[in-house]
Amino acid sequence: MRSDARVTPPLPDPAELERRAAELLAQWRVPQTGVAVQWNRRLSTTAGRAFLRGARIELNPKLLARAPEQLPIVLAHEAAHIAAFRLFGPNIPAHGRHWRSLMRLAGLEPSITHEIPIEGRRPRRRRRHFYLRVCERCGDRQVAAAVRYGRCHGCSARDGYLVVKAPATTAGRTALERLSLAEVKALH
Ligand SMILES: [Zn+2]
Ligand SMILES: [Zn+2]
Known part of the structure; x- marks a missing residue:
């Protein structure tokens, strides 16, 4: 040994x-x-x-x-x-x-959610994350407390989403709103 x-x-x-x-x-x-x-x-x-x-x-x-x-x-x-x-x-x-x-x-969850680390306090309430959903095809974007995988409002595709999550704080939401499409793609 x-x-x-x-x-x-x-x-x-x-x-x-x-x-x-x-x-x-x-x-x-x-x-x-x-x-x-x-x-x-x-x-x-x-x-x-x-x-x-x-x-x-x-x-x-x-x-x-x-x-x-x-x-x-x-x-x-x-x-x-x-x-x-x-x-x-x-x-x-x-x-x-x-x-x-x-x-x-392959027996794996097809998760495309990446978390961006944010400095500061953790959210205390039940809601733990905000999610940015970006359509890879048309760039349509949403920041919300949950992700929906229905048809895109911009191009009506269903299968082009990239998702990034951040803690459910003001800093987390701001960070998500500032992410460009190129930055979102780089995380994936
Ligand atoms: Zn779209
Ligand atoms: Zn990927």
């Missing part, structure tokens, strides 16, 4: 992550299962991102070392982007029904 056991287990190496990603793509019946996976220490707020044409996934070692239970979810989230691209081509919404059905096939 080694004596230098750490409190947190080390992060898996890229070869192990590539094996797991290939397993997911095989499970999704993608003919070509090869995906490169890399740890990128320069990522700050993004847990992971996928480069579709390059068939490459980058993961954030600082965030995922603190929340190792998120790693399988983030890896599947990004792998599903690559699988959806290979199966359905480039003209599908990033988190639309194709991507969501792949996440469900």
Whole structure:
């Protein structure tokens, strides 16, 4: 037994992550299962991102070392982007029904909600979060205490939403209102 056991287990190496990603793509019946996976220490707020044409996934070692239970979810989230691209081509919404059905096939909740950290007090009332819902197709946006996934008021699409949540405080609401579409996309 080694004596230098750490409190947190080390992060898996890229070869192990590539094996797991290939397993997911095989499970999704993608003919070509090869995906490169890399740890990128320069990522700050993004847990992971996928480069579709390059068939490459980058993961954030600082965030995922603190929340190792998120790693399988983030890896599947990004792998599903690559699988959806290979199966359905480039003209599908990033988190639309194709991507969501792949996440469900992998037994995972297709959550597209990211939380932005806000300094200050936590909300004390029952309502814990405000949600910003942005339509990826037309940019239509709503800030509300709950997210609805009906048809978009702007373009009537149902499957183009990106969602960011923040604590249900004035600072949280203001932060959500200030997020640009590009910033919302960068969080996903
Ligand atoms: Zn829309
Ligand atoms: Zn995504």
